[in-house]
Amino acid sequence: MTATAPALVVEGLTKVYKGRTVVDALTFDVQPGRVTGFVGPNGAGKTTTLLMVLGLATPAAGSARFAGKAYREIDHPLRAVGAVLEIAKGHPGRSGRDELRCQAATHDIPDSRVDELLDLVGLADAKGRRSAEYSLGMRQRLALAGAMLGDPPILILDEPLNGLDPQGIRWMRGFMTEQAAAGKAILVSSHQLTELQHVATDMVVIHKGKAIAQGPVADLIASSQAGTWARSADPATLERALVAAGFSVLRQDGDGMRVTGATGAQVAQIALEERVLVTELYPLVANLEQAFFDLVDGPGDTGGIA
Numbered sequence: 001m002t003a004t005a006p007a008l009v010v011e012g013l014t015k016v017y018k019g020r021t022v023v024d025a026l027t028f029d030v031q032p033g034r035v036t037g038f039v040g041p042n043g044a045g046k047t048t049t050l051l052m053v054l055g056l057a058t059p060a061a062g063s064a065r066f067a068g069k070a071y072r073e074i075d076h077p078l079r080a081v082g083a084v085l086e087i088a089k090g091h092p093g094r095s096g097r098d099e100l101r102c103q104a105a106t107h108d109i110p111d112s113r114v115d116e117l118l119d120l121v122g123l124a125d126a127k128g129r130r131s132a133e134y135s136l137g138m139r140q141r142l143a144l145a146g147a148m149l150g151d152p153p154i155l156i157l158d159e160p161l162n163g164l165d166p167q168g169i170r171w172m173r174g175f176m177t178e179q180a181a182a183g184k185a186i187l188v189s190s191h192q193l194t195e196l197q198h199v200a201t202d203m204v205v206i207h208k209g210k211a212i213a214q215g216p217v218a219d220l221i222a223s224s225q226a227g228t229w230a231r232s233a234d235p236a237t238l239e240r241a242l243v244a245a246g247f248s249v250l251r252q253d254g255d256g257m258r259v260t261g262a263t264g265a266q267v268a269q270i271a272l273e274e275r276v277l278v279t280e281l282y283p284l285v286a287n288l289e290q291a292f293f294d295l296v297d298g299p300g301d302t303g304g305i306a
């Protein structure tokens with residue numbers, strides 16, 4: 001973790017809809033120079049949290065502060081926070097450049113900044129085209145340029161990888177990495193865990209409105225305890241022996257099992273002692289997706305045999 005002050009501090013943030021708590025005392029930080037992934041299954045409360053952070057929904061309790069101020073208290077929000085929540089359809093008659101110029105003009109931001117940003121997001125060649133004709137990926141880039149107009153120290157992006165093709169995803173990942181390297185704080189929500197594994201340095205995992213894990217991605221992956229996959233002609237005997245030896249075993253896929261805390265050599269040794277045939281034996285690779293499902297569902301529910 002960096003020693004600098006966090007760009008965003010969320011403390012005890014809570015939202016209740018019709019008596020149901022959909023965000024429950026959520027607490028986390030977003031640090032400059034880092035990409036913080038905000039991950040959770042559908043309905044976990046990600047969008048509701050971001051709306052509260054941006055002053056677009058009122059919390060039942062708790063706070064979200066950018067350099068000490070709630071969003072609504074910030075004098076020049078465009079210069080303090082850049083947010084892309086959902087990608088709007090372009091204005092039918094306006095070019096991408098004109099859309100940005102309108103936003104810039106209302107905030108006293110010069111046209112030169114608009115051109116600089118269109119270059120940065122790779123839209124320089126398309127800036128004269130009507131934005132209504134832009135592809136989703138191009139609209140995503142235009143929205144990013146809009147969020148960057150005031151050169152804010154933090155960017156908040158809700159599902160920016162949704163609907164992008166592989167090239168678009170790669171570009172977006174590169175963009176986030178570059179912006180973080182330049183010192184910006186980035187908070188990004190996504191379902192695309194594998195993609196986030198390549199870009200996020202930190203992660204906040206929420207489930208049913210509660211943070212169930214947070215911290216550096218490397219720590220989260222390490223905690224997934226991938227273990228060893230084994231399949232046996234006599235799975236019941238092997239399972240019994242492994243459990244007796246102190247390993248945790250989850251039976252999956254018929255006669256297969258995920259053995260947490262055991263190396264392949266340990267499983268093989270026990271199988272030999274029990275004289276049971278092992279037909280598959282390989283290490284499970286720890287990855288972010290597995291760690292996520294372990295946290296949300298408990299170990300084993302997704303197989304994790306990739």
Ligand SMILES: Nc1ncnc2c1ncn2[C@@H]1O[C@H](COP(=O)(O)OP(=O)(O)OP(=O)(O)O)[C@@H](O)[C@H]1O
Binds near residue numbers: 018044048
């Ligand atoms: N305006 C609302 N009124 C009532 N319930 C709502 C409202 N907005 C969201 N909810 C509920 O709050 C919960 C959290 O929703 P939210 O959209 O924040 O989740 P999410 O993690 O962003 O999900 P997704 O990944 O599907 O976008 C859901 O159960 C949703 O139905």
